[in-house]
Amino acid sequence: MKRTRLFPVIILVLIITGSLSGGCAKIQQPSVLRVAIPYSDKIQDVNTNYYIRWLEEKTGLDLDITLIRQTRPGEYLDALFSSGTDIDVVMFGGDFTLSDEELGAFTEAGDVYSGDGTGMYLNYGATARNRAGQILWINHEWLKKLQLSVPTNTEELEAVLLAFKNNDPNGNGKNDEIPLAGAVDDYAYEPYELILNSFVYNDPYHSRIIRAVSDSQSELQTAYTDEFREGLAFCRRLYEKGLLDRGMFDGNLSRLREMVNSPDDIVGAFTSDSVSDVIYQGNPEIMARFIHVAPLAGPDGVRNALYKADKPVCGAVINAHSKRIDEARLLLDTMMTEEASLIARYGERGVDWDYSEGSDVSIYGGASTIVTFNYIWNTSQNKHLNGIGPMNVPDKYLKGVTWNGINSDTEYIDGRAQMAYRDYLPGTADPYERDEELSAYLDGRVKEYITGSRDVSNEEDWKEFISGYDK
Amino acid sequence: MRNRLLKILPALGVLIVATLLAGCGSKTEVHDEWLESARLDADETPEELYTQALKEDVLIVYTVSTRLTEVKESFEREYPGLLVEIRDLRSPNLVSAVEENYQKGGSDCDVVICSDNSGDFKTRLADTGIVTGYVPKDIGKHFKTADNGQEGILSFVYEAEMLFYNSAEYESCPIENIWELTDEKYRNRIYMPNPLRSFSTYTLCTSMFQTESERALENAYRDYYGREYTTDPKRSDGEGTQNSCAALFWSRIAASTVFTNSSDEVVEALSNGNADFGFLVSSKMRFSDIGFSMQPVYKLEPFSGCRTSYSVSLARNSKNINTAKLFIRYLLGGEDGKGEGRKPFDTLGTWSARDDAPDGNPVALEDIDLIIPDQDFIIKQDWTEEFWTRLLVKN
CATH class of the missing domain: 3.40.190.10 (Periplasmic binding protein-like II)
Incomplete structure (x- = not known):
């Protein structure tokens, strides 16, 4: 009886003390940070993404993710700042990138928080730095069918392309083969740029100028050399014979991709930086069809590989009008740490990758630093943001990653190609600063000489060309 | 109480061991439902298999050989309506992938083509029953070595x-x-x-x-x-x-x-x-x-x-069993060994395991110091x- 009477009292006391203690030790809600991320079909669900959740745990922030559907970052930021939408951080990646100039304009306008620097949190980690930026890929099934060897010089390349054009290597009875295909989107897809490297070092990314490496030397504009002219004449011959894709001067990358990935097997060769830029990762049959070709020797035995020093791109900016600048900085600083960057590049440690004991071989040769169990880069996954956002992956990991054993893995295919080109990279890793006007002038003339709207053998025209830009 | 515990301990032990063995995928019971429905001993013509295969899904092949992509292409031409997906992996990764798939209870694999000499394939996949052999009777009799110690799993080429x-x-x-x-x-x-x-x-x-x-x-x-x-x-x-x-x-x-x-x-x-x-x-x-x-x-x-040799086997729990059987027949070159499916393996450095289908190598395998x-x-x-x-x- 006594116990029965006391019971409600005890419960009441417990409720009161519970409420009081709950009030005293009230759990602080995490700060909500609103983050805009460009949509990517390589991320399954940002709300359950492993990396996002890891960042939340690490920073104690609650990340409220908004997906950006626009494709033009400048327009998106214009709309964002003019509307006053409550977004604290904007991330970039893939095709959604912001140039230094575009960023500068937003910073000057006071819309992008600049802190002590540019306001840009960099993305450094998508590819290994300091590498060959253009690789030639050839259809070895066609070589096999036609009993041809992989070309080692420009003369052999011409013979192979001619056989591709005339001997119906895809066996469909139609004259539908494109011996050497290309696209206008980037120099990496323009195969004549690679061919010109068999005549003289040709770096279209840096206005084709070789920087002087000592006081006794002067800059060399390689486009004005006899060797370059000889290379142009060779490319013109290939074009005249129908060996170079006629659509490469105005056709875009989508067109190139469609042609190369076509089940009709219509492309003999193409050039690109990474094979995955052109061949879809989920297409192992097409991937197995193409192998890399080492730099071709020109008539004088010249072989060059185009050097590409990847500049880090913009990974994220902070909205200067945000009321949570400190939280935004905390997030982005965390993303720039090695621990976070390795997740951003390779996924969950212990599940998708781990540090190597050193008994594995890196895909770039040498001892490995990272062993991948599930190589998920450029696949549909939910472990990281597939290159979106800031990161800083040390080179020792980018170059020390091992192969995951999948033959169609593009990083492995690229790594092997890089090893074949490595010995032909230029000695200096300090290229000339690009001059946009000069590049436009030179690129236009290169196109005209190859398509034949100007005659590269015409002395007067050539003289006018090499003095033309100075006028 | 103590006596009762002592009495049931041996029985408990047996139960635990049996459970553990089952969990490990040990091949303790071969007459399971899948195996019976797979009818691996049946005399079936390619036409019969094709008719049944048309009702099935995309065939998934795990392989260590890139040449399977060529087999896939000609197989799909030969049998319109059937689709094959090739997953091309290095041997250790393949064994792990097939094992993991089985342990998760998945059926994301139908046919397995792997180097079978290191022992890993045998101990982790063949002995555990994660893969099983399928040797069509009319074709199996033509193989020089029908049994390489893996309970009927066929080594179909030598290298x-x-x-x-x-x-x-x-x-x-x-x-x-x-x-x-x-x-x-x-x-x-x-x-x-x-x-x-x-x-x-x-x-x-x-x-x-x-x-x-x-x-x-x-x-x-x-x-x-x-x-x-x-x-x-x-x-x-x-x-x-x-x-x-x-x-x-x-x-x-x-x-x-x-x-x-x-x-x-x-x-x-x-x-x-x-x-x-x-x-x-x-x-x-x-x-x-x-x-x-x-x-x-x-x-x-x-x-x-x-x-070295390469084996072809069926993944246990394959849901595309008719397509898988048809694909294996095709890969082995059909009844007479002259089929298109064998051709990608009829190359220099690969020696035929069939006694009725010579290969084109200038030197016989037996004449090499191996x-x-x-x-x-x-x-x-x-x-x-x-x-x-x-x-x-x-x-």
Whole structure:
């Protein structure tokens, strides 16, 4: 009886003390940070993404993710700042990138928080730095069918392309083969740029100028050399014979991709930086069809590989009008740490990758630093943001990653190609600063000489060309 | 109470062991529902299988050979309406992937094509019943070796993990004895895949420790150095190696070798002049057709490599059993061995396992100086991973 009477009292006391203690030790809600991320079909669900959740745990922030559907970052930021939408951080990646100039304009306008620097949190980690930026890929099934060897010089390349054009290597009875295909989107897809490297070092990314490496030397504009002219004449011959894709001067990358990935097997060769830029990762049959070709020797035995020093791109900016600048900085600083960057590049440690004991071989040769169990880069996954956002992956990991054993893995295919080109990279890793006007002038003339709207053998025209830009 | 517990303990123990065995995928019960419905002993014509296969989903093939992509393409042409997805993996990754798929209860795999000499395939997939054999009766009788110790799982082609030389550099093989590879002049001029990541290279490395191989290696040592091989008590190659002649050989080779991820990289190194010699899988010989400068070493004292084979099997729980059976028939070349499915394997460096379908190799497999791996021996060598890890880290 006594116990029965006391019971409600005890419960009441417990409720009161519970409420009081709950009030005293009230759990602080995490700060909500609103983050805009460009949509990517390589991320399954940002709300359950492993990396996002890891960042939340690490920073104690609650990340409220908004997906950006626009494709033009400048327009998106214009709309964002003019509307006053409550977004604290904007991330970039893939095709959604912001140039230094575009960023500068937003910073000057006071819309992008600049802190002590540019306001840009960099993305450094998508590819290994300091590498060959253009690789030639050839259809070895066609070589096999036609009993041809992989070309080692420009003369052999011409013979192979001619056989591709005339001997119906895809066996469909139609004259539908494109011996050497290309696209206008980037120099990496323009195969004549690679061919010109068999005549003289040709770096279209840096206005084709070789920087002087000592006081006794002067800059060399390689486009004005006899060797370059000889290379142009060779490319013109290939074009005249129908060996170079006629659509490469105005056709875009989508067109190139469609042609190369076509089940009709219509492309003999193409050039690109990474094979995955052109061949879809989920297409192992097409991937197995193409192998890399080492730099071709020109008539004088010249072989060059185009050097590409990847500049880090913009990974994220902070909205200067945000009321949570400190939280935004905390997030982005965390993303720039090695621990976070390795997740951003390779996924969950212990599940998708781990540090190597050193008994594995890196895909770039040498001892490995990272062993991948599930190589998920450029696949549909939910472990990281597939290159979106800031990161800083040390080179020792980018170059020390091992192969995951999948033959169609593009990083492995690229790594092997890089090893074949490595010995032909230029000695200096300090290229000339690009001059946009000069590049436009030179690129236009290169196109005209190859398509034949100007005659590269015409002395007067050539003289006018090499003095033309100075006028 | 204590007595009752004692009485039920043995029964509990049996139950626990049985549960654990079942959990481990041990092949304790072969007459399961899947196996019965698969009708692996049935006499079925390709036409009957095709009719049934049209009701099934995309066939998923896990393979270590890129040539399966060619088989897929011709199979899909031959049997319109059937689709095949190829997952091309390195052997250790393939075994793990198939095992994981099975353990998760998935059916994301129908046909498995794998190097079957290292012991991993046998112990982890065949002995556990994760894969099972399918040998069509009318075709199986034509195979030279119908049983390679894996309960009817068919080795459908033979290859070799063997030495090649750079044929742009040398008109003929510049060495006659395998110990010549340890000469200083070949330092960093030998390439080979990492044996811990390539089943066929692992098989070569481990089969050299077989008793007969050891004796042959010792004799070759005497022939080359002019003195008997003796165990140096000061030398230690690690536990399990017993400071044998093979351990000495691999220790010296590891110090002179550039290790790669795959045979393809060895082919490229031979062809671009970075390598004088390379150990690689013989099927890559086909790349000499498109100008890669490498030639196999058929004759070498005491051996140039070891024989390897590739098996084809069905993944247990395959939901596309008719398509899988039809695909395996097709891959084996059909009843007469002349079908398109065999053609991608009818290349230099791949030897036919059929007695009615000759291959086009200039030298018969039997005429090459090769070790025949003893799989039971290889499986027992549990020290090799540590041995190779040490050598790889050191070098």
